[in-house]
Amino acid sequence: MNAIWLTTQEQRRLRRRKRRLQLSVLLFFLALPGLLLTALPRSSSSALPGPGFDASSPVLSPTPIVEAPAPPPVPDHIRSRDIAPGDTLSSIFDLVGIGQSTMYQILAADEQLLALDTLRPGNRLTFTLDEQTGELANMELYIHPGKRVMYHRVDGATFDYEEIVLPGEWMPEFLDGTISGSFYLSAKNVGLSENETVNIADLFRDQLNFARDIRAGDTFQVVRSQQFVNGEWTGQSRIEGVRLFRGKRLYSAFLFEDGNYYDHKGESLARAFRRYPTQGQYRVSSAFSRTRRHPVTGRVSPHNGVDFAMPTGTPVLATGDGVVTRVQNHPFAGKYVEIQHGSHYTTRYLHLSRSLVRRGQTVQRGQRIALSGNTGRSTGPHLHFELHTKGRPVNPLTASIPMASAVPKGKLAQFNERVNEVVALMAVPSQRIAQPAVASDSPRQLAEQAHQTATVAAPSS
Numbered sequence: 001m002n003a004i005w006l007t008t009q010e011q012r013r014l015r016r017r018k019r020r021l022q023l024s025v026l027l028f029f030l031a032l033p034g035l036l037l038t039a040l041p042r043s044s045s046s047a048l049p050g051p052g053f054d055a056s057s058p059v060l061s062p063t064p065i066v067e068a069p070a071p072p073p074v075p076d077h078i079r080s081r082d083i084a085p086g087d088t089l090s091s092i093f094d095l096v097g098i099g100q101s102t103m104y105q106i107l108a109a110d111e112q113l114l115a116l117d118t119l120r121p122g123n124r125l126t127f128t129l130d131e132q133t134g135e136l137a138n139m140e141l142y143i144h145p146g147k148r149v150m151y152h153r154v155d156g157a158t159f160d161y162e163e164i165v166l167p168g169e170w171m172p173e174f175l176d177g178t179i180s181g182s183f184y185l186s187a188k189n190v191g192l193s194e195n196e197t198v199n200i201a202d203l204f205r206d207q208l209n210f211a212r213d214i215r216a217g218d219t220f221q222v223v224r225s226q227q228f229v230n231g232e233w234t235g236q237s238r239i240e241g242v243r244l245f246r247g248k249r250l251y252s253a254f255l256f257e258d259g260n261y262y263d264h265k266g267e268s269l270a271r272a273f274r275r276y277p278t279q280g281q282y283r284v285s286s287a288f289s290r291t292r293r294h295p296v297t298g299r300v301s302p303h304n305g306v307d308f309a310m311p312t313g314t315p316v317l318a319t320g321d322g323v324v325t326r327v328q329n330h331p332f333a334g335k336y337v338e339i340q341h342g343s344h345y346t347t348r349y350l351h352l353s354r355s356l357v358r359r360g361q362t363v364q365r366g367q368r369i370a371l372s373g374n375t376g377r378s379t380g381p382h383l384h385f386e387l388h389t390k391g392r393p394v395n396p397l398t399a400s401i402p403m404a405s406a407v408p409k410g411k412l413a414q415f416n417e418r419v420n421e422v423v424a425l426m427a428v429p430s431q432r433i434a435q436p437a438v439a440s441d442s443p444r445q446l447a448e449q450a451h452q453t454a455t456v457a458a459p460s461s
Contacts, residue, residue: 241422259344305386334376
């Protein structure tokens with residue numbers, strides 16, 4: 001009985017071994033074609049005959065893969081840093097291995113421009129070192145395709161700056177929509193930015209309460225221009241014209257050559273500016289000049305504003321309605337405030353002892369925004385006041401500023417032509433108009449083309 005049991009066990013083992021052997025042979029033959037292909041050279045495998053192969057046809061060699069040449073290495077004396085969230089000028093200088101004393105030399109050169117106070121993602125700093133001494137020779141601040149600032153070493157302790165601004169092409173674009181919910185959300189839905197939406201609401205602040213007066217079904221039309229340099233958008237835009245239809249009532253705003261907005265009748269939408277940023281007039285201790293000798297450094301350099309000698313603590317007033325865009329403390333400009341007035345004008349108030357406003361706050365003409373002081377690099381208590389038009393500093397005591405309540409009679413015909421041009425663009429379907437404007441301030445040719453294909457008409461209520 002025991003012998004029979006052993007024989008049975010052996011038979012079972014033999015059967016299992018036989019099955020394993022059969023399975024191994026089957027798997028070997030299944031894998032054999034792949035093993036043969038792997039063993040062949042790459043050039044041969046690409047030429048293996050397939051279905052429909054004609055032995056008399058020439059065998060083509062595979063197309064060689066040509067790799068793009070690697071970019072040349074960046075020289076050791078050039079270092080670059082793309083601005084990332086959380087970056088500061090001090091941390092960037094540390095990362096590229098340049099001392100803080102050199103950074104302060106750069107900041108001293110930037111006192112008149114204050115470009116380095118607004119670093120943001122998308123900007124880039126490029127440092128070029130002297131190959132012999134290892135000192136910083138030049139620094140470039142890339143702001144956008146249309147604007148760069150170059151800082152050049154003058155001597156062992158001083159830098160100068162050069163602002164490079166390219167005009168580019170301003171491409172008009174027509175956007176329109178119907179109010180559904182709030183104006184803010186409706187405008188954002190058609191592609192207007194937050195700043196553009198706020199600016200439009202600000203244009204009509206004396207005529208409309210957007211939270212209370214705007215209703216569902218009201219419509220709006222906007223023509224804006226965006227700046228492109230070599231086909232690349234710089235991020236800059238401006239509102240050329242707005243029409244808002246509230247029932248049967250029309251509210252409009254059109255940008256004119258003087259940088260001010262007027263309705264379709266030529267009435268101003270902006271309150272007049274103040275010429276002086278104080279309640280009374282104070283002595284000018286240093287005038288606006290392109291070639292002023294600096295009282296501290298002794299170097300000849302631009303003075304982009306006017307200095308008024310006044311006691312510390314004198315109230316400083318906003319010269320026009322606007323939005324506070326900067327409240328900062330600079331090692332050389334001291335405590336300062338910057339206000340944006342619409343799309344064309346900016347004012348700055350430097351060397352303050354105290355700020356009375358915060359960034360993002362809306363202010364009105366004549367409102368107290370700060371107290372004068374003696375902070376930063378200063379030889380005595382005073383207020384440094386700047387006015388910028390379209391991003392360029394101008395003499396605030398002589399520049400043309402919004403003072404009139406309507407378009408001057410001598411300019412009315414020109415203004416009406418401008419209105420017709422913008423309204424004609426509003427007749428084009430909502431899309432960017434392909435051709436660039438021939439002039440930075442006037443889409444005249446585009447308007448003429450639009451007139452040929454469209455009839456100007458207000459939307460029905």
